[in-house]
Amino acid sequence: MSGHSDAVERGFSSCVHCGLCLEHCPTYVTLGLEMDSPRGRIVIMKGVIEGRIDATESADRHVDLCLGCRACETACPSGVPYGELLESFRASRRPARRRRWTDRMLDYLIFHVFPDARRLRRCIGLGRLVRDFGIEQAMHEIGWQRLLPAWLLKLTEMLPDEEDRDTEPLRPEHVATLSRGGDAASLFTGCIGEAVFAHVNRATIRVLNRCGVSVHCPAAQVCCGAIHAHGGRIDDARRLARHNIDVFDANGATPIVCSVAGCGAMLKQYGQLLAGDPHYAERARRFASRVRDVSEFIATRPLTLRLRSINATVTYHDPCHLCHAQGIRAEPRALLRAIPGLNLIELPESEMCCGAAGTYNLTELAMAERLAERKVDYIRGTGATVVATGNAGCQLQIAAALRRRGLAVQVVHPVELLDRASAPPGG
Ligand code: SF4
Ligand code: SF4
Known part of the structure; x- marks a missing residue:
């Protein structure tokens, strides 16, 4: 299995084809097709890597349709690390895949706009203009909506109705002084988290402060790399991981709190992502051990908050x-x-x-x-x-x-x- 790590090779071989994961897989539950199940995809991916199955468009489609949700990992009694296998396979297939211009446009958006909260905010503003000024509606009325890529319409549909009410930039030094004398934590804000859900990050800071935790929010942090890793751009994900490790290590060994589950999962994976990097492997492992989802962080502390009713x-x-x-x-x-x-x-x-x-x-x-x-x-x-x-x-x-x-x-x-x-x- 050239180009794939020993861990990935072992992972593929650890599937015993028992099928216990099938009923937990959303695409299998929806379509009822073996090739759209975890077991079927493992057979396809392993076969393509070993050269026993042709890397056809149809083989790629079954793997593309995988959500990467990892429900199969939870269900698997053999401990098959499905997410790792999927990322490794997608990375190996990426250079050979043909991309249409609309796919390349979407790639640009996903890999160059989404990971940058400021660019993303501008893009969201543009999306709101398209939606709120009825441009999309007008295209529908004159039958030109097919000229717009379907993902663009989906993107405008998903935009929240209101602009985020809490977009004031986080000022690390200010946030850090909100609570003195207690424990400390660093906040990982996330790109979509900060561009669309800035109010969730502010709520996280307020709650942590009320729990007696001062919060530092390093300004130089970048995207966690999840969208790159899931999209087969492992080298980009590694570059971002190294940067974040440098930034958060400068703030000592405080816990790194995150309120975006997708980012938190990626940050906890840094040890595995950089396992082959002689300069960062150990630091990545230590970094990952500091990461806590906000609910996990609060749950491990005595809940000292005075809570009022929410009916x-x-x-x-x-x-x-x-x-x-x-x-x-x-x-x-x-x-x-x-x-x-x-x-x-x-x-x-x-x-x-x-x-x-x-x-x-x-x-x-x-x-x-x-x-x-x-x-x-x-x-x-x-x-x-x-x-x-x-x-x-x-x-x-x-x-x-x-x-x-x-x-x-x-x-x-x-x-x-x-x-x-x-x-x-x-x-
Ligand atoms: S990651 Fe999710 S969608 Fe993909 S095979 Fe596993 S359960 Fe199915
Ligand atoms: S991934 Fe796990 S649960 Fe699914 S078929 Fe393979 S061994 Fe069984």
């Missing part, structure tokens, strides 16, 4: 990169249950991907939409008026699907509810 029926969606990639399920639920008056209703299939999956909802629109509709059906069944979920991509995807169905259900991060409940009276 609402809330359901919780498990982001794949929190439950499957980080194994975090109980902590966000415990935080929500700690809020007086809040009625938490369990969501059926809460661990099933909502179809966001990083940038999947821009590249695989049909499957992403089917999964979002399935999610919304279950949300509706709970009767909840609020959905809590700890990942920016899930928030956007679920909110867009709820809007499409005309359902007045709010989508928030659990830390926002904790922020509201712990705000000082009149605050």
